[in-house]
Amino acid sequence: RSYKNFSHDVVELLDHLRLKKVSVIGYSLGGAYGSVFAACYPERVNHLGLFSSSLPRDYMSQPLAPHLRMMLRVFTIAPDIFKYVMSLIMHSTLRDPQKYYTKIAKQLNETDSQILNGTLWQERIGEQLRHRLMGGVKVYVQEYMMMTRGWEVELSDIQCPTLIWHGDEDNLVNIHDIKALANDIEYADLVIFKKQGHYLICDKWHDFLNAYSKHKQQKLEFV
Secondary structure, three states, X not given: OOHHHXXXXXXXXXXXXXXXXXXXXXXXXXXXXXXXXXXXXXXXXXXXXXEOOOOOHHHOOOOOOHHHHHHHHHHHHOHHHHHHHHHHHHHHHHHOHHHHHHHHHOOOOHHHHHHHXXXXXXXHHHHHHHHHHHHOHHHHHHHHHHHHOOOOOOHHHOOOOEEEEEEOOXXXXXXXXXXXXXXXXXXXXXXXXXXXXHHHHHHHHHHHHHHHHHHHHHHHOOO
């Protein structure tokens, strides 16, 4: 599996649905799928939205959260050990999501910590995690393997209007690295939210959709 191969699958789906061009939004790891698809098939994407998006390793100066720094170090030194460690982490998370997210919250900024420590969001995120792990823990481990490997594309090949929202205190994806990505995408507009972290989407999802719609309309006038 790779993001690039997944993009080929998306094209087959679009052809089946007789959709020539689509708009794409990706949040967190979903940003990897969306941005790679837009780079591989610029003729099929008329607009891209990236919300707290993940980045390829060549953009990552340094993950800020300690657990991500540890994971990246282990992956670089011993990929097989990385798989084993990730499997243990995911099994533990699946058994008690609330305990895991409470622990992770201590490594994040204030707004993210409040979200992850809240019972409502712990239940929602835990339920989402269970759905993502329906194919087994190995599927989730694969996701992190894909993210830490090369993505096999140049994100500067993205040609469509792109709206990027990111918190300046995102401890999972460095704001300076996101700025580098925005500079490399010709038609990208970056909106930075002060004192906000990776889970900005919990409060701003509907605001993002509204801004994305208006951004698309404004940009398409010049296409």
